[in-house]
Each structure stands twice: as structure tokens, then as C-alpha cells.
Amino acid sequence: MLLKQQNIEYKENISLSQYTSFKIGGPCPLMLLPHTVQEVEQAVVSCKQENVPYLILGNGSNMLVSDDGYDGAVIWFHHNFSEIYLENETTVYAQAGVSLAGLCVFAQKHGLSGLEFAYGIPATVGGAVYMNAGAYGGEMKDAVSYADYVDETGKLCRKYLTELDFSYRHSFFTNTANVIVGAGFSLRPEEPEKIRTAMDDFYTRRKSKQPLEYPSAGSTFKRPQGAYAAQLIEDCGLKGRTVGGAQVSEKHSGFVINRGGATCADVLELIRIIQETVKEKTGFTLECEVKRIGF
Numbered sequence: 001m002l003l004k005q006q007n008i009e010y011k012e013n014i015s016l017s018q019y020t021s022f023k024i025g026g027p028c029p030l031m032l033l034p035h036t037v038q039e040v041e042q043a044v045v046s047c048k049q050e051n052v053p054y055l056i057l058g059n060g061s062n063m064l065v066s067d068d069g070y071d072g073a074v075i076w077f078h079h080n081f082s083e084i085y086l087e088n089e090t091t092v093y094a095q096a097g098v099s100l101a102g103l104c105v106f107a108q109k110h111g112l113s114g115l116e117f118a119y120g121i122p123a124t125v126g127g128a129v130y131m132n133a134g135a136y137g138g139e140m141k142d143a144v145s146y147a148d149y150v151d152e153t154g155k156l157c158r159k160y161l162t163e164l165d166f167s168y169r170h171s172f173f174t175n176t177a178n179v180i181v182g183a184g185f186s187l188r189p190e191e192p193e194k195i196r197t198a199m200d201d202f203y204t205r206r207k208s209k210q211p212l213e214y215p216s217a218g219s220t221f222k223r224p225q226g227a228y229a230a231q232l233i234e235d236c237g238l239k240g241r242t243v244g245g246a247q248v249s250e251k252h253s254g255f256v257i258n259r260g261g262a263t264c265a266d267v268l269e270l271i272r273i274i275q276e277t278v279k280e281k282t283g284f285t286l287e288c289e290v291k292r293i294g295f
């Protein structure tokens with residue numbers, strides 16, 4: 001395979017369950033761990049040439065991977081692509097593998113406000129921009145100034161906020177094979193203490209309401225127009241409903257959790273039951289927020 005002759009670090013025959021926050025997922029023959037933009041360009045071009053599909057993995061916190069795994073190459077950014085610096089007085093640049101927690105703490109230490117809402121979202125910068133991650137009234141689109149990416153032909157490009165087509169859990173990148181390599185965040189000066197207090201407040205709220213003690217992929221469904229998925233699920237009596245190792249969290253019914261040993265098939269069956277029951281009893285259609293991989 002050409003892909004393995006390019007000096008890009010790689011691992012073979014990995015189990016994707018080790019790389020997803022759900023702790024679910026079958027095998028994958030090849031994981032590429034690029035360290036430079038040039039290596040990302042090479043990886044994309046080689047995958048195209050060899051007709052190998054690729055998947056970009058950040059923190060794996062929004063993925064439901066098939067028990068049969070993924071028959072392609074995974075490009076992994078966590079731990080590498082972790083550079084972060086001040087571009088000017090109010091702009092922070094972070095590479096795609098930087099954790100949102102790391103980005104928030106960096107901004108706070110430099111007295112820059114605008115990312116407090118994101119403290120506690122278990123994502124990388126790449127995954128968060130890809131999906132316009134949001135919480136507590138904030139979204140990535142409120143802070144992102146531009147994003148750098150390697151396009152599907154292997155060329156490095158930049159798009160600015162107005163071109164990024166952000167909306168609820170969606171961006172220009174959604175359902176494309178572009179690889180985000182970094183982003184610039186435009187922030188406002190504020191006292192570091194005030195920023196720290198806001199971050200701690202959001203984190204405490206998250207911890208008290210969400211089942212962080214179990215593996216999951218965050219909210220399973222998007223908020224449907226005019227309702228909350230969690231409330232609909234609770235009103236339909238589905239809190240605690242279990243299939244194999246998968247369960248509708250007793251703490252927050254918007255989360256399907258892995259109580260131990262859950263398979264992808266368990267989660268899919270539980271999702272099917274939830275969608276069917278909610279539709280039948282309330283008329284609302286619940287759309288999955290979690291991205292399905294390898295189907």
C-alpha cells in the first residue's frame with residue numbers, strides 16, 4: 001500500500017472502540033497519524049489514488065462506529081496537531097487536535113473571552129468546528145474567525161466565517177471529506193478571573209445534569225424544532241429503557257449511555273425504539289446527532 005511508504009506515522013489493525021467516547025466500534029486496518037499539513041495533504045492524495053475511503057477522528061465523542069468496524073483509513077489528530085498560539089492580541093490559533101478544554105484554558109490565561117461555553121465539551125477543535133459544537137447558548141460560530149483545511153484534492157485552503165455556512169450542528173464541512181487542520185478564534189479582552197468563574201459554572205452545570213460517569217456520544221438526537229429531545233423521550237416513559245448494554249440515561253434522557261459491554265447493534269436498536277415510540281406518541285421525528293460510521 002502506497003499509504004504506508006510515505007513516512008507518515010501509522011498503526012495497523014486497531015480497534016476503534018479504544019478511540020471513541022462510546023467505547024464501541026470494531027476494527028480498522030489502518031490509522032494514519034500525520035504530524036504536518038504536508039503529511040495530511042499526502043494522506044488525502046494517496047487515499048484518493050488508492051481508492052481508500054478515509055475518516056477523520058478527533059476525540060471520537062460524536063461517533064457511533066459499527067461493530068464490523070471501518071474498512072478504510074482513519075486519520076487521527078488527537079495528541080498531534082496540538083499547537084496553539086496568539087496570532088494577535090485578540091485572535092487565538094489552534095490546530096485541529098487541540099482539545100476544547102485546552103483552547104478554553106489558553107484563552108482564559110490570556111484574558112480572552114468568548115469560549116467559556118465550550119469548557120467541558122469533550123471535543124477537538126477539528127471535530128467541534130466540523131459540527132459547530134454548542135452548549136449553554138454558545139456555538140463555535142460565535143468565536144471562529146476562519147478555518148484552515150486540506151480539501152478533497154489535497155490542497156491547503158482557508159475559509160472565513162461568512163463562508164463557513166454555520167447553523168445548528170452544521171457547517172460547510174459537514175458531509176464533506178475536507179480535513180480541518182486548524183482554526184482562528186476571534187475573542188474579546190476580559191478579566192481572567194471572570195472568565196474562569198464562567199467556565200467553572202458551565203462545567204458544574206454539565207456535571208450535575210449529564211451522565212459523564214458513563215461512556216456515551218453526548219446528545220444522541222438533535223433538538224427538533226419546538227421541542228427538546230430529552231423531554232419527549234422522558235414524556236414517552238423511555239427513561240432507563242435498556243437494550244443489552246445500552247440504556248437511556250436515568251440522569252439525562254437525551255443521552256444513550258454504555259452501561260458496560262454495549263454493542264453498536266444494542267445502541268441502534270435502542271435508537272430505533274426511541275424514534276418509533278416518540279413519533280407514535282408525539283408526532284415528533286428525532287434525528288440522530290451522533291454520526292454513524294462504517295455502515
Ligand SMILES: NC(=O)C1=CN([C@@H]2O[C@H](COP(=O)(O)OP(=O)(O)OC[C@H]3O[C@@H](n4cnc5c(N)ncnc54)[C@H](OP(=O)(O)O)[C@@H]3O)[C@@H](O)[C@H]2O)C=CC1
Nearest residue numbers: 056058059060061062123124126127128131133179180218
Ligand atoms: N455540546 C456538548 O456537550 C457535546 C458536543 N459534542 C460534539 O461532538 C463533536 C466531537 O468532536 P470530536 O470528538 O473531536 O470529533 P469526532 O472524533 O467525534 O468526529 C466527529 C466527526 O467530525 C469530523 N471531524 C473530526 N475532526 C475533523 C477534522 N479535523 N477535519 C474534518 N472533519 C473532522 C469527522 O467527519 P468525517 O466522518 O466526515 O471524517 C467525524 O465523523 C463536536 O462537534 C461536538 O458537537 C460531543 C459531546 C458533548
Ligand SMILES: C=C(O[C@H]1[C@H](O)[C@@H](CO)O[C@H](OP(=O)(O)OP(=O)(O)OC[C@H]2O[C@@H](n3ccc(=O)[nH]c3=O)[C@H](O)[C@@H]2O)[C@@H]1NC(C)=O)C(=O)O
Nearest residue numbers: 135136217218219221222223228230231234251252253254
Ligand atoms: C451534549 C450535547 O450538547 C448539549 C449541551 O451540552 C446542552 C447544554 O447546553 O444543551 C443541549 O442538550 P439538551 O437539548 O438535552 O438540553 P438540556 O438543557 O440538558 O435539556 C433540554 C430540556 O429537556 C429537559 N430534560 C432534560 C433531561 C431529562 O432527563 N429530561 C428532561 O425532560 C430539561 O428539563 C430541559 O427543559 C445540547 N444538545 C443538543 C442536542 O443540542 C451534544 O451536542 O452532544
